[in-house]
Amino acid sequence: MVDKKSIIIIGAGASGLAAAINSARILKESGGDFCVTVVEQLQRVGKKILATGNGRCNLSNVNISKSNYHGDVDFAFCALNEFGANQTIDFFKSIGVLTTQEDGRIYPMNLSANSVLDCLRLEASRLGVEFICQLPVLKIEKKQNTFLINDEIKADCVIIATGGKSSSVHGSNGSGYKLLSKLGHSISNTSPALVQLVSSCDFCKHLKGIRVNGKITLKINNKNVKTEYGEILFTDYGLSGIATMQVARYVSVGKGKNPSAKITANIDMACALSYNDICDYINERKKINKQLSCENLLIGILQKRVAQVVLKKCNISPQSKEIQTLTKSEIQSIASCIKNFEMDITETKGFDSSQVTAGGAITCEFEPVSFKSKKVKNLYACGEVLNVDADCGGYNLQWAWCSGYLAGKSCAEEILNVKNK
Numbered sequence: 001m002v003d004k005k006s007i008i009i010i011g012a013g014a015s016g017l018a019a020a021i022n023s024a025r026i027l028k029e030s031g032g033d034f035c036v037t038v039v040e041q042l043q044r045v046g047k048k049i050l051a052t053g054n055g056r057c058n059l060s061n062v063n064i065s066k067s068n069y070h071g072d073v074d075f076a077f078c079a080l081n082e083f084g085a086n087q088t089i090d091f092f093k094s095i096g097v098l099t100t101q102e103d104g105r106i107y108p109m110n111l112s113a114n115s116v117l118d119c120l121r122l123e124a125s126r127l128g129v130e131f132i133c134q135l136p137v138l139k140i141e142k143k144q145n146t147f148l149i150n151d152e153i154k155a156d157c158v159i160i161a162t163g164g165k166s167s168s169v170h171g172s173n174g175s176g177y178k179l180l181s182k183l184g185h186s187i188s189n190t191s192p193a194l195v196q197l198v199s200s201c202d203f204c205k206h207l208k209g210i211r212v213n214g215k216i217t218l219k220i221n222n223k224n225v226k227t228e229y230g231e232i233l234f235t236d237y238g239l240s241g242i243a244t245m246q247v248a249r250y251v252s253v254g255k256g257k258n259p260s261a262k263i264t265a266n267i268d269m270a271c272a273l274s275y276n277d278i279c280d281y282i283n284e285r286k287k288i289n290k291q292l293s294c295e296n297l298l299i300g301i302l303q304k305r306v307a308q309v310v311l312k313k314c315n316i317s318p319q320s321k322e323i324q325t326l327t328k329s330e331i332q333s334i335a336s337c338i339k340n341f342e343m344d345i346t347e348t349k350g351f352d353s354s355q356v357t358a359g360g361a362i363t364c365e366f367e368p369v370s371f372k373s374k375k376v377k378n379l380y381a382c383g384e385v386l387n388v389d390a391d392c393g394g395y396n397l398q399w400a401w402c403s404g405y406l407a408g409k410s411c412a413e414e415i416l417n418v419k420n421k
């Protein structure tokens with residue numbers, strides 16, 4: 001009887017699907033009798049892909065640099081240099097998804113995450129990949145040359161593609177760390193990254209729903225840690241928006257080092273104006289709108305509710321104070337407050353609200369590019385379960401496709417080598 005070699009991939013997310021497709025392609029081309037199976041704990045595959053990019057799936061970015069990645073960046077770049085944005089575009093073209101770009105961000109041409117997932121599933125099915133859904137993998141044992149999964153499924157090679165522990169509603173609940181750890185791998189501290197920030201400021205509810213296109217600087221014990229430009233969204237609990245999420249990873253890092261650290265988010269609400277421009281603007285209003293109350297002073301440059309909070313922070317009553325009575329120091333404190341609107345940050349919204357997990361399986365225990373475990377023969381890991389995460393903008397999915405594709409390749413090649421010996 002011919003011995004049918006098998007690869008089991010744990011997790012049908014972005015990296016698991018890329019690994020399944022590429023390993024099945026290589027094995028199919030070889031003409032042998034092989035079996036690639038993806039085990040997924042949720043009812044259906046690729047649930048998180050559907051949620052990416054607000055349903056549009058920002059699947060990569062044309063500008064990939066080390067500064068966009070965090071964790072084991074050098075390990076990541078050994079692979080990203082082999083499989084970057086161009087290879088991702090080609091890979092998607094090969095499964096029928098054409099792409100488009102917006103400010104460097106790469107999306108499917110029809111802006112539909114549904115199509116991305118459909119085409120991944122169709123290609124996997126065409127190649128004969130089998131899916132077993134609603135099966136959480138709780139145990140992986142290695143017995144001689146064979147893996148035994150949940151005491152019942154046998155495999156020659158296993159690829160762990162379980163993701164991190166962000167957004168557990170989409171399936172990634174940290175179980176991959178436990179599986180890898182039981183197989184002898186080390187896991188670094190994990191924390192939520194790309195996540196909203198919680199503030200103790202009493203005006204949060206008043207500002208709920210307001211969006212500002214500005215600059216946000218995260219400060220820890222009054223030291224600037226990270227600055228980002230872009231959308232900042234005020235919420236009833238604190239801050240959201242892409243610029244906020246980009247600085248958020250440093251809150252967990254700061255709290256980890258010193259739980260009592262004072263953390264603030266300092267927002268420039270009017271990047272286009274300098275401090276002096278704002279003073280000049282107020283002085284001009286003071287000349288023209290003498291008797292108007294301060295409530296109307298800033299409505300030409302800030303949203304009304306933001307203006308009210310700025311004035312209150314400067315101890316100026318919006319309704320009862322006339323513009324003409326503003327003193328020089330009051331004008332200066334309004335201008336400073338607009339350029340440096342400070343909010344106390346107590347914590348992040350946590351793993352379930354986060355888009356990505358910082359930390360994970362330490363990559364020096366895996367071979368670069370091939371993603372082979374140095375500890376367990378024929379074990380591989382790819383995607384977010386590894387200690388690699390990235391900024392908003394398609395960089396995380398790029399890592400998932402790249403690491404999944406290359407892990408699938410080396411796993412298939414390993415099987416073919418053994419078979420041919």
Ligand SMILES: Cc1cc2nc3c(=O)[nH]c(=O)nc-3n(C[C@H](O)[C@H](O)[C@H](O)COP(=O)(O)OP(=O)(O)OC[C@H]3O[C@@H](n4cnc5c(N)ncnc54)[C@H](O)[C@@H]3O)c2cc1C
Pocket residue numbers: 010011012013014015016039040041042045046047048049051052053054057058059060135136137138161162163164166167170171172173175176354355356382383384385393394395396397398400
């Ligand atoms: C709301 C949201 C929006 C995002 N938008 C973008 C974006 O536009 N661009 C971008 O680059 N990145 C985006 N990201 C991040 C990106 O989606 C992830 O980094 C990427 O999906 C990680 O891929 P992965 O395959 O490593 O893990 P995942 O996609 O998390 O997949 C892991 C899979 O493994 C399964 N699994 C886990 N444990 C087990 C187990 N024990 N047994 C069986 N199955 C298991 C899970 O159910 C899941 O299906 C977004 C994330 C979120 C939450």
